[in-house]
Amino acid sequence: MTDRRASALENLFYERFFYNDLISSHDDPQLTAANLMAILAFPGLLTLYWIPKYYVVLARAPESVRQWHALGDRFVWIAFSMTVIALLAALQWESLLPDRRDMTILGPQPVTAGELFRAQGRALGRYLWLFFAILNVAALFFYPLGVVPWRASFFEGAWFALANFVAVASSALFAFLAVAGAQAVLLLALPPTLFRHVSQWAQLMVAAALCGALILLFVLRGVAFDGTSTTLEAVSVPIARWLPPMWFAALGEWLTRGSSTFAPMARIALIALAATAALTAAGYALSYRRFGALALETPTRPRLPQSRPIPRWDRLGLADSSQRAVFFFTLRTLLRSPLHRLKLGTFVGIGVAFVFIRAWDADPQAPARAPLEGPFALLFLCAVGLRTAFELPAELPANWAFRFHTVPSRLQRYLAGARKAAWAIAFVPLAVLTTLAMQQLWGTAVAAPHAVAMLIVAWFVLEAAQAGVRKIPFTCNFVAPRAHAIIVWTICAIAMLAFAASLASLELWALESPWRLWQASAWAALAGVLWLLWNERSLRELGGPEFFERPDQIQRLSLDG
Amino acid sequence: MLEVRNLSKRYGVLYALRDLSFTVRPGEALGLLGPNGSGKSTTVNMLTGLLDPTSGQILFEDKPIRNDLSAYKRRIGYVPETPNLYTYLSGREYLELIGCLREIPAAELDRKIRRLLDLFGLGADGYARISAYSKGMRQKILIAAALLDDPPLLIFDEPLSGLDVTSALVFRDLVKALTLAGKTVLYSSHALETVEKICTRVVILRKGVAVAHDSVANLRSLMQKPSLEDVFKQLAVSEDTASIASAIVATIEARA
Numbered sequence: 001m002t003d004r005r006a007s008a009l010e011n012l013f014y015e016r017f018f019y020n021d022l023i024s025s026h027d028d029p030q031l032t033a034a035n036l037m038a039i040l041a042f043p044g045l046l047t048l049y050w051i052p053k054y055y056v057v058l059a060r061a062p063e064s065v066r067q068w069h070a071l072g073d074r075f076v077w078i079a080f081s082m083t084v085i086a087l088l089a090a091l092q093w094e095s096l097l098p099d100r101r102d103m104t105i106l107g108p109q110p111v112t113a114g115e116l117f118r119a120q121g122r123a124l125g126r127y128l129w130l131f132f133a134i135l136n137v138a139a140l141f142f143y144p145l146g147v148v149p150w151r152a153s154f155f156e157g158a159w160f161a162l163a164n165f166v167a168v169a170s171s172a173l174f175a176f177l178a179v180a181g182a183q184a185v186l187l188l189a190l191p192p193t194l195f196r197h198v199s200q201w202a203q204l205m206v207a208a209a210l211c212g213a214l215i216l217l218f219v220l221r222g223v224a225f226d227g228t229s230t231t232l233e234a235v236s237v238p239i240a241r242w243l244p245p246m247w248f249a250a251l252g253e254w255l256t257r258g259s260s261t262f263a264p265m266a267r268i269a270l271i272a273l274a275a276t277a278a279l280t281a282a283g284y285a286l287s288y289r290r291f292g293a294l295a296l297e298t299p300t301r302p303r304l305p306q307s308r309p310i311p312r313w314d315r316l317g318l319a320d321s322s323q324r325a326v327f328f329f330t331l332r333t334l335l336r337s338p339l340h341r342l343k344l345g346t347f348v349g350i351g352v353a354f355v356f357i358r359a360w361d362a363d364p365q366a367p368a369r370a371p372l373e374g375p376f377a378l379l380f381l382c383a384v385g386l387r388t389a390f391e392l393p394a395e396l397p398a399n400w401a402f403r404f405h406t407v408p409s410r411l412q413r414y415l416a417g418a419r420k421a422a423w424a425i426a427f428v429p430l431a432v433l434t435t436l437a438m439q440q441l442w443g444t445a446v447a448a449p450h451a452v453a454m455l456i457v458a459w460f461v462l463e464a465a466q467a468g469v470r471k472i473p474f475t476c477n478f479v480a481p482r483a484h485a486i487i488v489w490t491i492c493a494i495a496m497l498a499f500a501a502s503l504a505s506l507e508l509w510a511l512e513s514p515w516r517l518w519q520a521s522a523w524a525a526l527a528g529v530l531w532l533l534w535n536e537r538s539l540r541e542l543g544g545p546e547f548f549e550r551p552d553q554i555q556r557l558s559l560d561g
Numbered sequence: 562m563l564e565v566r567n568l569s570k571r572y573g574v575l576y577a578l579r580d581l582s583f584t585v586r587p588g589e590a591l592g593l594l595g596p597n598g599s600g601k602s603t604t605v606n607m608l609t610g611l612l613d614p615t616s617g618q619i620l621f622e623d624k625p626i627r628n629d630l631s632a633y634k635r636r637i638g639y640v641p642e643t644p645n646l647y648t649y650l651s652g653r654e655y656l657e658l659i660g661c662l663r664e665i666p667a668a669e670l671d672r673k674i675r676r677l678l679d680l681f682g683l684g685a686d687g688y689a690r691i692s693a694y695s696k697g698m699r700q701k702i703l704i705a706a707a708l709l710d711d712p713p714l715l716i717f718d719e720p721l722s723g724l725d726v727t728s729a730l731v732f733r734d735l736v737k738a739l740t741l742a743g744k745t746v747l748y749s750s751h752a753l754e755t756v757e758k759i760c761t762r763v764v765i766l767r768k769g770v771a772v773a774h775d776s777v778a779n780l781r782s783l784m785q786k787p788s789l790e791d792v793f794k795q796l797a798v799s800e801d802t803a804s805i806a807s808a809i810v811a812t813i814e815a816r817a
Contacts, residue, residue, distance in 0.1 A: 321670075325661030328654070329647075336649035336690075397645035401706075403611060404639060405662035407631040544631075 006119060009111065013123035017092055037134050040084065044138030047077065050146035064230050067253075070147045071231045074167070074252055076221050077139050079245035081132075081168055082175035083217065087210040088131055089179040093203040094338075096124065096183055097288070117288050132172050140165055160256050167252030170273055174244065177276035179206060184283020204341050208349030215353035219360070220245075232261050240265070247272060318420065322410045326417030327424075330473045333394045334425055340389045340474070344426075347385025351378035354500075359437075367438075367446050367511060372504035375434035375454060380496045382426040383461045390418070390473035399547060402475040408544025411470060418473050419462055427458040449517055453507050456524045463531060468538070470546035477548055562586050563608070563714060563745050568617035570603050577603040578769045581617070587713070590736055590746035592756035592777075595766030596797055601749045602642060604766070605718045608747065609639050621714060635663065638707030642718040642749075644699035648692035652683055652702045655691060659706045670709075677705040682728075696723030704732070714745045721752055733759055757789040767797045 050073055058066050089096075144161040152160075186195055186202060224243055228234045231253065240246045250265030318324045334340050355374030362371035393399060406414065431454040439447035510520040568581040578600040585591040595601045606612035608619060610630045619626045626633040646655060653674055660670035678687040681701040691699060700723045707715060717736070721729045736759045740746055750756050756763060757777055765773040773780055773796050777789055786792045794802075 321661040321664045321667065325658050328661075329650075329658055332650055332654065333647070394649075395645065395647055397643065398647050400611060400641060400645060401647075401659060402662070404609060404634055404637075405659060407635070409631075 005111075006115070009115065009119035010122045010126070013095070013120045014126055017095055017123070017127045037131070040131065040135045041138065043080065044136065044142075047139040047142045050143055054146040055150075066147075067231050068225075068229065068234065071234055071249055071253060072221055072225050073143065073147075074164070075224060075243075075245050075249040076217065077143065078168060078171045078248050078252075079217055079220055079243075080214075081136055081139075082171050082245055082248075083210055083213045084135055085128065085132060085172040086175040086179050087207060087214075088128070089176045090203055090207040090210060091342075092124070092127070093179075093183060093199070093206075096120075096180055097187075113288060117284070128172070128176055132169065136168055136172075140168060163255035164252050166255060167248050170251065170269065171245065171248035174248070174269070174273045174276060177273070177280050178244075181276045181280040181283065182206065184280050184287070187287040188283050200338055200341075203338070204345045207342055208345035208352075211346045211349035212353030212356075215350050216357065219357050235262060235265050241268070244269075244272065318417075320413050320416075322407075322413035323417035323420065326414045326472055327421045330390075330418050330421035331425060333474050334389065334421070337394055337474075340392060340394065343389040343392065344382075344385045347381040347388070348378070351381035354378065354381075362441060364441055367442050367508060369501070369504045369508050371441070372450075372507050373500040375430070375437075375450070376457065376503040377496055377500035378434070379427070379430060379454065379458055379461060380499050382430060383422075383458075383465050384492060384496075386422050386426060387465050390471070391476070392474065393477060394474035396477060399475050399477075402472055402545070403547050406472070406545050411543070411545050414472050414545060415466060415469065419466060421473075422462055423458075427455075427462065431455055431458065446511060449511060450507065452521070453503075453510075456521075456528075457503060459528070460524075460531070463535065467535070470543065472545050475545075475547060562620075562622060563747065564618075564620040564623075565604075565608070566618045566620070568604070568607060568619065569615050570600075570607060570612065571615040576769050578607075578766075581764075581766070581771050583764050583771070583774055585745050585747055587743045587745050588740050589762070590740050590748055590760045592760035592763035593747060593749040593766070594751075594753065594756060594763055594793060594797070598768070599766040599797065600769040601766055602718065603769075605642075605716060605747075605749050608716055609637060610634055635710070636712050636714055638710065638712040638715045640700075640703045640707045640715075640717045640720045642722070644696060644703055644723070646691050646699055646702065649690055651688050651690055652694065652698070653678065653687040655702055656706055656709060660709050663710045665710055673709055674705075677708065681705055697725055697728060700724055701728065713743075714747075715739060716747045716749075718749045719751065720748075721750070721755060729755075753788075753790045753793055763789070765793060765796050772796045 053069070054066065058069060140161070144157060144164055148157045148160050182202065183199065186199060190198055220243075224237070224240060224246060225234055228237060234240065235246065235250055247265050247269035250262040251269040253259065254262035254266035318327055334344060354377045358374040358377070359371040362368065431451055434454060435447050435451040438450045506520065510516045563585045565581055565583050568578060569576060570578040581600070581604060583591065593601050593604060603612065607614050610626060610633060613627075621633055621636065647658075650658065656674045656677070657670065660674065665673070674687075675684075678684050681704070683698060683701055683705075686694070686698065691702065694702070700720065704720060707717075721732060724732060733755060736746055736748065740759075748756060748760055760777065762776045763773070763780065764771050773792070775783070780792045781787070781789065784792045784795055786795060
């Protein structure tokens with residue numbers, strides 16, 4: 001293959017990473033990618049705190065204490081870097097293999113599968129290297145500045161920085177290979193038709209788990225280092241063996257100091273890296289060509305489950321056909337559109353991580369506020385996730401079907417269908433799961449009131465989230481991302497914490513006596529009735545469905561002064 | 562009856578359509594012809610209520626459609642030019658969605674969907690996702706969706722796009738049968754031969770202006786041309802098509 005052709009193919013695949021629906025919009029992929037890069041570069045700057053920590057706080061501490069802190073900091077950073085790189089790989093899950101479009105367009109061209117594979121591999125390497133550099137450049141600079149003793153020679157400092165780079169880079173490579181390896185295993189184990197179905201769900205699970213892992217990073221250092229005071233103790237605790245960031249942090253320490261303390265962990269890191277590399281390479285080498293050919297030949301039209309939903313759902317409050325239309329459309333979009341699934345999955349992943357954090361050391365003897373907060377936080381995040389996903393059009397050009405077929409006077413029925421879909425996909429499963437968990441933990445006396453509380457709160461949250469909304473989910477064009485997104489998300493996080501804490505306190509208070517339970521229920525019922533009365537009036541004034549953002553919601557630059 | 566009176570659409574200072582007027586009676590099929598950019602899609606978008614006209618009126622059964630747009634939309638079946646569909650739904654699910662939005666009773670909807678899918682040769686693929694459908698299959702789903710509610714007015718925008726020969730022939734006969742059943746049909750297309758066979762009258766647009774509006778037979782005799790294609794060439798095509806074709810061949814044969 002000529003260099004020109006190879007580089008054209010490489011560029012084609014490289015650019016496609018930025019045209020991925022999951023990380024950028026079709027309208028302006030470069031801008032979205034630039035925003036993403038800016039967000040990724042930001043945490044690195046926070047590592048500046050290491051420098052004053054080592055020069056001021058730990059200046060007079062013994063060398064063993066400094067080393068213990070250095071290991072902890074390296075561990076936290078490596079865990080963060082690995083999670084982000086794995087998440088980026090998960091978002092590009094679909095691009096790791098040739099798809100039907102690749103084979104249709106490139107298949108008739110004089111290009112072999114091997115050439116495609118190499119070009120795709122090089123493009124992926126470039127993409128990951130770019131994001132690795134953006135993510136780690138600040139930390140790779142500041143961390144050695146803080147940790148290397150000021151008396152050390154230039155050579156010692158440079159060696160430390162190089163060893164740190166090797167540790168961080170190999171951990172990122174391992175994270176990427178772990179995700180790609182998971183796909184390679186699925187590829188080898190499953191027939192192509194099944195692979196396509198399973199693969200999408202696997203991507204969702206991996207991405208949601210990694211989003212949750214980002215939240216768990218806040219407690220990960222405590223889990224790994226609490227109860228230890230030296231580096232030897234830290235790498236010897238049983239849980240350390242199960243934490244990949246610890247393997248690579250130990251690799252960095254071993255390269256720097258050559259100490260035998262870190263050798264076993266460093267060995268695990270190298271073996272894990274080699275094993276995932278071998279597994280991924282074997283998986284792709286064996287199945288890439290087969291997959292490419294099968295992308296064209298099979299499974300031309302995999303069948304969805306044959307359901308006869310209409311008569312069955314009539315009995316579950318979906319007798320009205322307008323409601324039913326929006327109910328199934330909402331449900332099917334959330335379950336099948338990868339972008340919407342991932343949006344919701346991200347919020348659920350973060351919520352589940354929060355549940356774990358708060359329930360980590362729950363006391364089975366008596367309910368406490370912390371573990372009760374988790375379900376409410378998850379409920380809040382589900383509501384925000386649903387609202388965010390609903391805002392995003394499913395297929396903008398296909399919206400004509402709704403603009404054409406909907407009737408203004410039936411807006412309330414459409415919205416009721418959307419609400420019922422939210423119950424079906426999020427709130428009912430959430431109430432059931434958390435009630436089962438409460439039952440397991442504290443018995444029926446806590447689980448039953450908790451189930452009622454979850455359902456009442458879910459009802460209020462959903463009503464509040466839909467107040468004044470005139471949009472059928474996924475059918476409205478969308479507002480451009482706002483410049484102050486970080487402030488919005490910070491407020492959202494604070495609101496979630498306040499919401500979860502106050503409701504958990506209220507639940508704890510109500511659980512103390514049956515009289516209080518009745519009192520809380522009565523207040524909730526009264527609030528519900530008031531809401532319904534107020535809502536009834538405001539709904540009449542709403543008008544028909546909305547398909548275009550109102551001009552006042554579109555942000556303008558106002559350059560005319 | 563569908564009546565269009567002095568319909569215009571302007572974007573800034575540019576007219577996409579200017580002063581278009583025509584009527585289509587029940588039992589009649591009107592062909593809307595014109596080269597790319599002539600205003601056909603703009604007309605169709607205004608007729609389906611997806612676009613507001615700058616001026617002029619559209620009346621259906623003597624009432625301006627804007628008086629009760631949703632009631633009007635319930636009485637139209639529309640096949641758009643591009644097969645924009647929710648591709649993660651199955652063909653059957655898409656038809657269910659449209660049927661539910663149009664409030665077709667469940668049992669009737671189920672029966673119609675099954676029958677239409679079978680008739681369009683999609684019975685076996687009804688449960689497959691639309692993303693896996695060929696262009697022709699997507700087109701059939703759009704046609705089935707347009708017919709589902711038995712609307713009195715049908716607007717077809719390039720409905721044959723992607724259909725195989727048999728399906729195209731079935732569709733031609735379908736349009737004839739629909740007009741015989743008293744439906745009003747507006748048929749926008751580039752396929753002149755098909756339009757000539759199924760439409761009683763045609764409107765030819767050029768640069769947003771109607772340059773002809775008459776029956777096909779009248780146009781042929783007026784212009785003294787043997788076919789609609791020749792009439793169209795005379796009225797709507799300003800380029801020398803043969804010389805452009807020669808130039809293309811010359812370009813691809815040229816060596817540096």
